[in-house]
Amino acid sequence: MRRQRSTIRDVARRAGVSPTTVSHTFSGNGVVSPETQARVRAAAAALGYHPDVVASGLRRSRLGVIGLVLRPAVGAEPAELADVDYFPRFAGAAALTSLAHGYALMLVADPTVPGAPVTAYACDGIIVTDPVADDPLTAAMRASGTPYTLVGADIDDPDDEHVVDIATVLIADRVLDHLADVGVEHPALVVGTEPIEWSVLTERRYRERMQAAGVEPVVLRVPERAPREAALAAADELLALPERPDGVYCMTSDHARGVVDRFVERGIRVPDDIAVVCGSDAESLRSAVPTITVVDLQPEALGRQAAAALLRRLEPELSLSPVAPEHGTLILRGSTMR
Amino acid sequence: MRRQRSTIRDVARRAGVSPTTVSHTFSGNGVVSPETQARVRAAAAALGYHPDVVASGLRRSRLGVIGLVLRPAVGAEPAELADVDYFPRFAGAAALTSLAHGYALMLVADPTVPGAPVTAYACDGIIVTDPVADDPLTAAMRASGTPYTLVGADIDDPDDEHVVDIATVLIADRVLDHLADVGVEHPALVVGTEPIEWSVLTERRYRERMQAAGVEPVVLRVPERAPREAALAAADELLALPERPDGVYCMTSDHARGVVDRFVERGIRVPDDIAVVCGSDAESLRSAVPTITVVDLQPEALGRQAAAALLRRLEPELSLSPVAPEHGTLILRGSTMR
DNA sequence: CTAAACACCCAAAACGATTTGGGCAAGGCC
DNA sequence: GGCCTTGCCCAAATCGTTTTGGGTGTTTAG
Numbered sequence: 102m103r104r105q106r107s108t109i110r111d112v113a114r115r116a117g118v119s120p121t122t123v124s125h126t127f128s129g130n131g132v133v134s135p136e137t138q139a140r141v142r143a144a145a146a147a148l149g150y151h152p153d154v155v156a157s158g159l160r161r162s163r164l165g166v167i168g169l170v171l172r173p174a175v176g177a178e179p180a181e182l183a184d185v186d187y188f189p190r191f192a193g194a195a196a197l198t199s200l201a202h203g204y205a206l207m208l209v210a211d212p213t214v215p216g217a218p219v220t221a222y223a224c225d226g227i228i229v230t231d232p233v234a235d236d237p238l239t240a241a242m243r244a245s246g247t248p249y250t251l252v253g254a255d256i257d258d259p260d261d262e263h264v265v266d267i268a269t270v271l272i273a274d275r276v277l278d279h280l281a282d283v284g285v286e287h288p289a290l291v292v293g294t295e296p297i298e299w300s301v302l303t304e305r306r307y308r309e310r311m312q313a314a315g316v317e318p319v320v321l322r323v324p325e326r327a328p329r330e331a332a333l334a335a336a337d338e339l340l341a342l343p344e345r346p347d348g349v350y351c352m353t354s355d356h357a358r359g360v361v362d363r364f365v366e367r368g369i370r371v372p373d374d375i376a377v378v379c380g381s382d383a384e385s386l387r388s389a390v391p392t393i394t395v396v397d398l399q400p401e402a403l404g405r406q407a408a409a410a411l412l413r414r415l416e417p418e419l420s421l422s423p424v425a426p427e428h429g430t431l432i433l434r435g436s437t438m439r
Numbered sequence: 440m441r442r443q444r445s446t447i448r449d450v451a452r453r454a455g456v457s458p459t460t461v462s463h464t465f466s467g468n469g470v471v472s473p474e475t476q477a478r479v480r481a482a483a484a485a486l487g488y489h490p491d492v493v494a495s496g497l498r499r500s501r502l503g504v505i506g507l508v509l510r511p512a513v514g515a516e517p518a519e520l521a522d523v524d525y526f527p528r529f530a531g532a533a534a535l536t537s538l539a540h541g542y543a544l545m546l547v548a549d550p551t552v553p554g555a556p557v558t559a560y561a562c563d564g565i566i567v568t569d570p571v572a573d574d575p576l577t578a579a580m581r582a583s584g585t586p587y588t589l590v591g592a593d594i595d596d597p598d599d600e601h602v603v604d605i606a607t608v609l610i611a612d613r614v615l616d617h618l619a620d621v622g623v624e625h626p627a628l629v630v631g632t633e634p635i636e637w638s639v640l641t642e643r644r645y646r647e648r649m650q651a652a653g654v655e656p657v658v659l660r661v662p663e664r665a666p667r668e669a670a671l672a673a674a675d676e677l678l679a680l681p682e683r684p685d686g687v688y689c690m691t692s693d694h695a696r697g698v699v700d701r702f703v704e705r706g707i708r709v710p711d712d713i714a715v716v717c718g719s720d721a722e723s724l725r726s727a728v729p730t731i732t733v734v735d736l737q738p739e740a741l742g743r744q745a746a747a748a749l750l751r752r753l754e755p756e757l758s759l760s761p762v763a764p765e766h767g768t769l770i771l772r773g774s775t776m777r
Numbered sequence: 778c779t780a781a782a783c784a785c786c787c788a789a790a791a792c793g794a795t796t797t798g799g800g801c802a803a804g805g806c807c
Numbered sequence: 808g809g810c811c812t813t814g815c816c817c818a819a820a821t822c823g824t825t826t827t828g829g830g831t832g833t834t835t836a837g
Contacts, residue, residue, distance in 0.1 A: 106560075106583055108793055119817045124795060131796095132815060149582060151550070154561040155496045156793035159822050164493060165556055166545065189527035192534070196546040205558040207504065207545040208534040212489070218503055220543040222444075223492040244487060245444055387725055446823055457787045462825060469826095470785060494823035497792050782835070791826075797819090805812075 107148040116144035127152060158223075167199045167411060168209045168224030170238065172231055173295065173325055185354065186382045187400045188230075191252075194404030195228060202412050202419060213237045222247065226411045230403075231267075234296035250411040252403055253298040263414070265407045268428035269302040272396055276350055276378050277310055279394075279431055283439045285348030285376050287311075289319035289339055291332075291360060292352045300352060303380070307350070319346055323356055332359020339375075340367060348376040354383035357393055361436065365390075377436040391435030398429050445486040454482035465490060496561075505537045505749060506547045506562030508576065510569055511633065511663055523692065524720045525738045526568075529590075532742030533566060540750050540757060551575045559585075564749045566590065568741075569605075572634035588749040590741055591636040601752070603745045606766035607640040610734055614688050614716050615648055617732075617769055621777045623686030623714050625649075627657035629673055629698060630690050638690060641718070645688070657684055661694055670697025677713075678705060686714040692721035695731055699774065703728075715774040729773030736767050 113120045118137060125131035126141045133141075144150075158164035171188050196206040204225070212221040221227055222245055230252035232239055239258070242249040253267045280288050290307045293300045304320055311318040319342065321335045332355060339346055339360070351357035357379035364371050371377055371391055379386055379395045386393040402424060409421045451458045456475060463469035464479045471479075482488075496502035509526050534544040542563070550559040559565055560583060568590035570577055577596070580587040591605045618626050628645045631638045642658055649656040657680065659673045670693060677684055677698075689695035695717035702709050709715055709729055717724055717733045724731040740762060747759045 106793095109795095110793080120794080121796085121817055122815090125816090128795075132813095134815065137815080151557045151560060153497075153793055154556075154558050155493055155502060156822090157795070158493045158561075159491075159497050159793080159824090160795045162822075165558055168543075189531035192530060192546075193527035196530070200546065200548050203556050205506075205545050205547045205556065207543050208530075208538065209543045210538050218492075218541050218543065219489045220492050220503055222489060223496075444823095447825095448823080458824080459787055459826085460785090463786090466825075470783095472785065475785080491823050494792090495825070497794085498823080498825045500792075778837100780835100780837085782833100784833080785831085787828105787830080789827090789829105792824085794822090796821080798817105799819105800817080801815090803812105803814085806810085807808105 106153070107150045109150070109152070111148055112141065112145045112150050115148060116141045163225055164223055165204055166207050166224050167195075167204045167408065167415075168207050168221045168227035169195060170209055170211050170221065170227060170229045172211065172229065172233065172297070186384070187398055190400035191230065191404040191407075194401040195408040196404075198405045198408035199412070202416075202421075204412065204415075206408070211238055213241050226250070226415050228252065228407045228411055230407070231297040231299055234301070248411065248414045250407050250414070252407050256296060256298050256301050263410070265403060265410060266426065266428075267298065267398075267403065268426075269298055270306050272380075272398075272429045273303045273306040274310075275429070275431060276380070276396060277307065279433075279437065280348045280350065280376060280378060283348075283372065283376055283437050287316045287319070287344065287346055288348035288350055289321065289346035290350050290352075291321045291323055291335055291356050293325040293356075294322050295325055299380075303350075303352065317344070325353055325355075327355075329355070329359050332356045333363045336360040336363035336367075340364075340369065346375065348378075350378050350380065352380040354379055354381055354386055354395075357395075358383075358385050358389060361389060361391075361393060372435070372437050372439050376439065378431070379436075382432065386434070389436075391438075394434045394437040395432050396429045397432050399427065402427060444491070445488045447488070447490070449486055450479065450483045450488045453486060454479045501563055502561055503541060504543045504545050504562050505533075505746065505753075506545050506559045506565035507533060508547055508549050508559065508565060508567045510549065510567065510571065510635070524722070525736055528738035529568065529742040529745075532739040533746040534742075536743050536746035537750070540754075540759075542750065542753075544746070549576055551579050564588070564753050566745045566749055568745070569635040569637055572639070586749065586752045588745050588752070590745050594634060594636050594639050601748070603741060603748060604764065604766075605636065605736075605741065606764075607636055608644050610718075610736075610767040611641045611644040612648075613767070613769060614718070614734060615645065617771075617775065618686045618688065618714060618716060621686075621710065621714055621775050625654045625657070625682065625684055626686035626688055627659065627677055627684035628688050628690075629659045629661055629670075629694050631663040631694075632660050633663055637718075641688075641690065655682070663691055663693075665693075667693070667697050670694045671701045674698040674701035674705075678702075678707070684713065686716075688716050688718065690718040692717055692719055692724055692733075695733075696721075696723050696727060699727060699729075699731060710773070710775050710777050714777065716769070717774075720770065724772070727774075729776075732772045732775040733770050734767045735770050737765065740765060 109120045109123050113123045123141050126133045126138045199206040209221040210217040212219045226248035228250050232251045232255040235257040236255050251264045254264045292304050308318050323331050323335050351360055361377055379393050381398055382395040406424050447458045447461045451461045461479050464471045464476045537544040547559040548555040550557045564586035566588050570589045570593040573595040574593050589602045592602045630642050646656050661669050661673050689698055699709055699715055717731050719736055720733040744762050
């Protein structure tokens with residue numbers, strides 16, 4: 102029952118050659134006569150041999166694996182992720198792009214958190230979404246010489262070249278424009294607390310625009326992983342304001358759902374009294390009453406782009422069809438249909 | 440710029456001990472005095488040392504990685520997957536369950552297809568969704584002694600114990616019951632061609648029920664990855680039947696969309712003339728006109744279950760909270776709302 | 778006082794591949 | 808004939824760990 106895999110040595114013995122020759126025939130590295138190659142391949146086939154990726158990875162320090170660190174998701178319970186569209190879709194697209202070029206994609210834990218497994222360092226390169234401010238993970242990757250690609254910039258290091266643009270400002274503008282279009286005059290922002298580009302730049306842009314419009318900005322910070330009560334409380338806080346906002350931009354689906362639910366509970370009409378937009382899609386937003394207008398972040402496109410960028414770093418001669426970056430558009434639903 | 444990682448030997452030198460001792464302090468295997476341990480840890484920290492997962496994987500033949508083979512998706516273009524909910528959600532849940540127990544999850548290619556990378560064999564165990572009839576991959580895994588878990592049974596090997604139940608028959612009954620409830624008397628079935636449990640058992644069950652009801656079964660087989668035209672043609676074929684079906688059960692989202700689109704094009708009213716149910720959910724089915732009733736396959740629950748089953752095989756002493764299997768229910772939408 | 782038990786540590790042999798640096802013939806050139 | 812290629816092949820070192828099988832001293836038991 103124990104694994105009894107045959108090694109390169111077994112193949113060599115059976116084919117009457119040296120292990121070197123076997124290695125050469127498979128890697129195409131040395132010079133091996135066609136007849137010998139045939140003998141070797143026959144022996145390998147007879148033994149059901151296939152090279153040990155780990156051993157060859159050790160020697161060549163190249164494993165054929167791309168790592169993916171989903172930052173906010175690590176440590177999350179699977180159940181918590183059930184409602185989030187972004188990560189699985191991103192990962193799926195990145196995985197297929199990698200597989201198409203001979204790499205496996207591995208979802209790994211952030212190796213900079215103390216007790217975590219350090220599998221990430223074994224990868225030939227890693228994709229990080231989304232890096233936090235002054236990210237220790239990026240630093241670690243740089244120190245260990247592991248190629249990386251960030252999805253969304255490290256806001257404390259905006260000059261890093263290895264970033265896939267997530268167009269946060271563009272998207273913020275679209276959302277705020279849309280709210281203005283449906284007549285919202287003083288929107289509030291409900292944003293997460295993690296220092297990631299997505300949150301920080303959205304808030305910055307929001308404040309800029311409010312200032313330009315001469316409107317007092319209202320920003321509520323609610324932790325991404327806070328319990329539902331936090332979102333409900335945020336809704337109450339908005340309603341208690343002296344000048345009640347007539348629109349809300351919630352970054353995460355949990356917050357949007359909580360806020361809308363509480364509004365409805367309190368007899369506030371959505372969208373007539375307050376319009377709501379959410380910054381990312383999720384099943385619950387589609388089936389909510391009313392359904393909630395969202396930003397389509399196009400996770401597949403980003404996943405593909407991130408994987409392609411990293412693959413280009415790993416194998417410069419690879420020909421990768423460039424992906425046209427087409428950034429988030431709005432999916433209009435009930436919560437803004439006035 | 441080249442990777443200059445420090446090794447266990449460097450740490451040993453700096454701490455004035457042997458590599459053995461360093462290994463022992465980190466693995467907790469041998470006996471090392473607390474003072475020595477402290478010295479070793481200090482040295483490791485100073486050098487930024489972290490063990491090489493690949494080297495240790497080679498020696499211990501245990502990498503800390505679970506492989507996931509998404510059968511129908513391998514070789515697919517990322518764009519093709521964009522619309523499919525099932526795989527990314529399944530993978531996401533499996534990944535989080537694995538990470539929570541110290542394993543990374545790796546999406547790998549089917550190693551039994553000729554030129555494919557054999558990364559799968561490097562995994563400590565693999566999850567296969569969905570195995571085809573008499574699956575060569577299962578055979579390979581058995582031969583190489585790699586633990587595996589199948590999601591959906593191999594229909595030619597129904598006695599394999601390492602299977603996560605996907606309740607195909609139960610779901611088929613629910614769909615057919617629902618169609619009957621809304622007045623459908625002779626439903627047709629549009630099913631894929633891959634010999635996977637999901638397709639085969641559904642068709643079998645469908646035929647059983649039609650026979651019991653004394654209705655002539657109508658089964659159209661359309662390849663899973665066929666172009667859109669194939670689904671359109673299937674719709675036409677259904678319309679051309681002497682006794683036109685008054686309901687259709689399409690297994691895949693592409694087929695359902697194509698069929699509905701062609702029906703609408705031809706002036707057939709959905710659901711009034713023909714009701715339609717799809718066997719798996721996708722974005723396009725939610726936004727189609729009319730929206731299409733689907734089976735909620737609960738990919739997260741299955742992913743979690745599959746990972747848990749495999750983890751239990753890999754580490755029997757692991758305490759994994761049992762997951763209550765709650766199988767597919769229907770999400771009712773316009774295409775069956777008569 | 779001697780022998781056994783214990784605590785702590787280490788050298789060297791794996792693990793399974795790749796790579797380096799030749800070795801040995803056969804053939805070509807002068 | 809001698810020398811240089813060229814074609815083909817191999818032995819041994821290497822990658823960074825873990826594990827095996829001792830080797831020291833220092834205590835404890837008899």
